[in-house]
Amino acid sequence: MIPRPARLVAASLASLALLGSSRVHAISVQFTRVSSSSSSSSTPETFNISDAQKDQDGSDVFDYTNSNNVSGSDIYVASLSVAGQEFVVQLDTGSSDLWIDTSGVDLSGLTATGLETGLTYGDDTVAQGPVYVGEITFGDFTVDSAFISAPGTNATTNNDKGLLGVGPPQLSSIFQTLSGTPYESFGMTLLGNVFASNSSVPQYTTFTLSRSFATGKTDGGVFTVGEVPSNLSTVLNAPKLNVVSDDRWIVLLDGIVVNGRNVSGGSSFEVSGQTTGQTLANLDTGTSLAQIPQDYAEVMYGSVPGAQFVRSSGIYILPCSTNLNVSFVFSGVEYPVHPIDTVAATRDDSGNVVCYSGFAIGEDNSEDWLLGDSFLRNVFALYDYGSFFNESSTPYIQLLSTTDADEAYAEFDSLSAQRNQTLSSDTSSGSSGSSSSAALPAVRSRLGPAAIAVAAVVAGLCLL
Numbered sequence: 238m239i240p241r242p243a244r245l246v247a248a249s250l251a252s253l254a255l256l257g258s259s260r261v262h263a264i265s266v267q268f269t270r271v272s273s274s275s276s277s278s279s280t281p282e283t284f285n286i287s288d289a290q291k292d293q294d295g296s297d298v299f300d301y302t303n304s305n306n307v308s309g310s311d312i313y314v315a316s317l318s319v320a321g322q323e324f325v326v327q328l329d330t331g332s333s334d335l336w337i338d339t340s341g342v343d344l345s346g347l348t349a350t351g352l353e354t355g356l357t358y359g360d361d362t363v364a365q366g367p368v369y370v371g372e373i374t375f376g377d378f379t380v381d382s383a384f385i386s387a388p389g390t391n392a393t394t395n396n397d398k399g400l401l402g403v404g405p406p407q408l409s410s411i412f413q414t415l416s417g418t419p420y421e422s423f424g425m426t427l428l429g430n431v432f433a434s435n436s437s438v439p440q441y442t443t444f445t446l447s448r449s450f451a452t453g454k455t456d457g458g459v460f461t462v463g464e465v466p467s468n469l470s471t472v473l474n475a476p477k478l479n480v481v482s483d484d485r486w487i488v489l490l491d492g493i494v495v496n497g498r499n500v501s502g503g504s505s506f507e508v509s510g511q512t513t514g515q516t517l518a519n520l521d522t523g524t525s526l527a528q529i530p531q532d533y534a535e536v537m538y539g540s541v542p543g544a545q546f547v548r549s550s551g552i553y554i555l556p557c558s559t560n561l562n563v564s565f566v567f568s569g570v571e572y573p574v575h576p577i578d579t580v581a582a583t584r585d586d587s588g589n590v591v592c593y594s595g596f597a598i599g600e601d602n603s604e605d606w607l608l609g610d611s612f613l614r615n616v617f618a619l620y621d622y623g624s625f626f627n628e629s630s631t632p633y634i635q636l637l638s639t640t641d642a643d644e645a646y647a648e649f650d651s652l653s654a655q656r657n658q659t660l661s662s663d664t665s666s667g668s669s670g671s672s673s674s675a676a677l678p679a680v681r682s683r684l685g686p687a688a689i690a691v692a693a694v695v696a697g698l699c700l701l
């Protein structure tokens with residue numbers, strides 16, 4: 238059975254993205270592996286991370302055959318090298334395989350295992366092909382590890398050439414495929430091989446995903462392996478959120494607070510350790526926005542004056558002035574979401590700025606919430622692998638809030654205006670300028686009529 242790891246670059250954004258027009262936007266930010274020796278003043282190993290956003294030209298607006306190639310498919314990427322060749326890959330905590338689009342790439346120096354595998358993502362894209370083993374360099378780590386050679390895959394988003402899944406090996410197709418073969422040890426995921434190569438490296442990774450306030454979208458970030466940037470070391474004192482899944486980074490969410498109102502409950506799951514009101518949240522860097530339960534979306538957006546629900550896409554179209562106070566509560570600690578992430582913006586085909594819910598309605602059978610970048614941009618996150626590899630401890634996530642609720646609320650109007658300005662002054666449009674209203678509701682949502690019916694049956698939320 239093919240796992241369906243979480244990664245929804247295109248799914249929730251697709252139709253809104255279709256509104257866009259051609260625009261290349263590449264901001265480079267340091268993507269840092271901080272030096273591990275605390276005493277040392279050596280320069281941290283740095284490599285570039287850039288947002289791989291690239292917009293589609295107007296002619297593709299109704300082309301659904303390749304809908305991951307659209308504007309707004311913002312992803313966070315880094316580069317790694319395979320047998321000395323450099324590839325830009327998306328970093329995804331929601332899946333666990335490394336694959337590369339090897340079109341035109343010489344693989345002759347690599348070991349072909351003779352085995353094939355593949356995976357289908359939540360956005361219906363597929364990466365499949367033969368499994369190779371080769372020397373892979375990521376930051377200052379070099380290890381022999383397996384990857385899928387997927388020439389011509391439709392799972393690349395824009396300028397990326399592959400994807401590095403940093404989830405648990407149990408979700409990895411490569412891990413399952415190589416299990417019991419002579420190549421087994423190379424299949425425990427790239428991170429697993431990194432940790433196995435040096436037992437002094439603490440078995441965790443950290444992420445900071447930044448945003449461009451001008452666009453409200455991806456703006457690079459920092460990723461570390463086994464180290465915490467010094468100015469964020471207080472994350473180590475944050476509550477340890479036990480991971481409650483054996484193949485995904487899912488933790489328990491106490492509830493959310495919307496304009497001072499606590500909301501909890503309605504979980505479709507029952508797992509050990511889950512207390513009344515708690516729901517399951519997958520913290521997934523590979524999802525551009527977020528997919529949340531319908532009842533919660535109604536509380537967040539349903540009563541915003543002027544909100545328009547677009548059923549086919551599971552989103553609300555909102556006034557761009559919508560300044561919501563929303564926090565997520567994990568282990569009793571509130572993590573505010575910047576309103577610039579709560580209300581996303583894009584440009585329609587005729588050049589008008591359109592704002593919509595940064596948290597869309599969506600369901601799948603692994604968790605209640607798929608919290609992607611619209612949530613993760615508001616925290617510094619540490620993912621400890623524990624027993625996902627060979628330690629005895631329960632894997633956990635620690636979160637440090639990086640958004641000040643009052644400040645965010647106060648600066649929202651000017652940031653929103655700035656974003657509007659950036660989007661509306663973008664004249665690089667290749668669009669025909671027609672059919673904007675037709676393009677709008679075309680999101681390729683995973684939420685079909687059946688899923689909506691299920692959501693309606695879920696026990697009511699607890700509103701305090």
Ligand SMILES: *[C@@H]1O[C@H](CO)[C@@H](O)[C@H](O)[C@H]1NC(C)=O
Binds near residue numbers: 265284285
């Ligand atoms: C990183 O980006 C900067 C600025 O775009 C560029 O000058 C530099 O060569 C890049 N470094 C690497 C390792 O790609």
Ligand SMILES: *[C@@H]1O[C@H](CO)[C@@H](O)[C@H](O)[C@H]1NC(C)=O
Binds near residue numbers: 305
């Ligand atoms: C991607 O390609 C696979 C076939 O390899 C196809 O089944 C799938 O529908 C395609 N997905 C998208 C989103 O185009």
Ligand SMILES: *[C@@H]1O[C@H](CO)[C@@H](O)[C@H](O)[C@H]1NC(C)=O
Binds near residue numbers: 297300394395396
């Ligand atoms: C987007 O898709 C079109 C055809 O569907 C293709 O011609 C174009 O090269 C793609 N652009 C990118 C950046 O992948």
Ligand SMILES: *[C@@H]1O[C@H](CO)[C@@H](O)[C@H](O)[C@H]1NC(C)=O
Binds near residue numbers: 432433
């Ligand atoms: C597992 O444990 C062995 C022996 O303690 C160690 O050498 C190896 O690096 C560990 N592997 C991982 C992935 O942590």
Ligand SMILES: *[C@@H]1O[C@H](CO)[C@@H](O)[C@H](O)[C@H]1NC(C)=O
Binds near residue numbers: 273435436437
């Ligand atoms: C192993 O990792 C430790 C801690 O990060 C580091 O100090 C050491 O140099 C590494 N050893 C090798 C052989 O890379």
Ligand SMILES: *[C@@H]1O[C@H](CO)[C@@H](O)[C@H](O)[C@H]1NC(C)=O
Binds near residue numbers: 466468469639
């Ligand atoms: C931590 O330091 C980095 C680099 O010096 C900086 O970019 C980042 O904003 C800082 N983070 C916080 C939360 O202060």
Ligand SMILES: *[C@@H]1O[C@H](CO)[C@@H](O)[C@H](O)[C@H]1NC(C)=O
Binds near residue numbers: 499566570571701
């Ligand atoms: C609402 O949740 C917060 C935690 O974020 C808690 O401190 C507060 O007591 C809750 N209020 C009510 C009325 O339950």
Ligand SMILES: *[C@@H]1O[C@H](CO)[C@@H](O)[C@H](O)[C@H]1NC(C)=O
Binds near residue numbers: 643644
């Ligand atoms: C949102 O929070 C700000 C302060 O951070 C407060 O002034 C404002 O009244 C709040 N709005 C609502 C609707 O709760």
Ligand SMILES: *[C@@H]1O[C@H](CO)[C@@H](O)[C@H](O)[C@H]1NC(C)=O
Binds near residue numbers: 558590591657661
């Ligand atoms: C965006 O800015 C333009 C020009 O300043 C203004 O006319 C328009 O109403 C704004 N759009 C939104 C959605 O706020």
